[in-house]
Amino acid sequence: MASRRQFLTASALLGAAGIGLLSTARVLASSKEDRDRLSPVDVINMMKDGNERFRRGLRVNRDFLREQRERAAGQFPVAVILSCIDSRAPAELIMDLGIGDVFNVRVAGNVANPDILGSLEFACHVAGAKVALVLGHSSCGAIDGVELGHLTGLLGRIQPALADTSYEGVRRSSNAAFVERVARTNVERTIGVIRKESAILRELERKGTIAIAGAMYDLKAATVSFLPPHEE
Numbered sequence: 001m002a003s004r005r006q007f008l009t010a011s012a013l014l015g016a017a018g019i020g021l022l023s024t025a026r027v028l029a030s031s032k033e034d035r036d037r038l039s040p041v042d043v044i045n046m047m048k049d050g051n052e053r054f055r056r057g058l059r060v061n062r063d064f065l066r067e068q069r070e071r072a073a074g075q076f077p078v079a080v081i082l083s084c085i086d087s088r089a090p091a092e093l094i095m096d097l098g099i100g101d102v103f104n105v106r107v108a109g110n111v112a113n114p115d116i117l118g119s120l121e122f123a124c125h126v127a128g129a130k131v132a133l134v135l136g137h138s139s140c141g142a143i144d145g146v147e148l149g150h151l152t153g154l155l156g157r158i159q160p161a162l163a164d165t166s167y168e169g170v171r172r173s174s175n176a177a178f179v180e181r182v183a184r185t186n187v188e189r190t191i192g193v194i195r196k197e198s199a200i201l202r203e204l205e206r207k208g209t210i211a212i213a214g215a216m217y218d219l220k221a222a223t224v225s226f227l228p229p230h231e232e
C-alpha cells in the first residue's frame with residue numbers, strides 16, 4: 001500500500017536520480033488516511049510529476065486489474081479534474097494516474113454549469129478530494145461557436161472567453177496561438193464561475209482544505225502547465 005512517505009521518497013529520488021526510478025512505483029493514496037495527509041500542493045505536485053513521466057515516455061508500469069480489485073471496495077481520489085471531451089486530452093493518461101486516483105468530469109470546453117458544480121462539490125466536500133483542477137487544452141475546437149441542437153447553448157458558455165481575451169494578432173480559430181489564449185481565458189473564467197457560484201467550494205478553498213487550480217495541456221508538447229496559484 002503506497003503511503004505518502006513512499007510517495008515523497010519516490011519524489012525525492014525523482015529529483016535526485018532521474019525520473020526512471022518511478023517507473024514501477026505506485027504513487028497515489030490507497031487509503032483515506034494516506035489521502036487525507038496530503039495537502040493540495042502535494043496533489044498538484046503529484047499531477048505535475050505524473051505529466052512529466054507521461055511526457056518523457058516513462059509512465060508507471062501499472063497493474064490495472066490489481067488497481068481495479070483494490071479500489072472496488074472504496075475510493076479515495078485526491079482530486080477532481082474538469083476537462084474537455086477532446087479525445088487527445090484524457091486527464092488520467094496525460095498525468096499518469098491510475099484507477100481510483102481522481103474524479104473526472106468531462107464536457108466540451110471544460111465549462112461549469114449547476115450539474116457540473118454539483119459533481120465538483122460531491123468530489124471535494126463529500127468524498128474528500130483535495131484539488132479541483134480545470135484543465136483546458138490547445139487546439140480546442142469548442143471555442144468555435146456552432147449553431148446545432150444542444151451544442152448551441154453549451155458552446156455559448158465559452159463565447160465570453162473570446163471577448164475577454166486580449167490578442168493583437170489574427171482573432172480566428174485558424175490561428176492556433178489565438179485559440180490557445182482563448183482556451184486559457186476560458187479556464188480562468190470557469191474557475192471564476194466555480195468560485196462565484198459554489199459557496200461550498202469557495203469556503204473549502206478559503207479554509208485551505210482544497211485548491212481550485214487551472215492548467216493548460218499542450219497537445220503537441222504533451223505538457224500540462226499549471227496557471228499561477230490564486231492570490232486573495
Ligand SMILES: [Zn+2]
Nearest residue numbers: 084086140141
Ligand atoms: Zn477541447
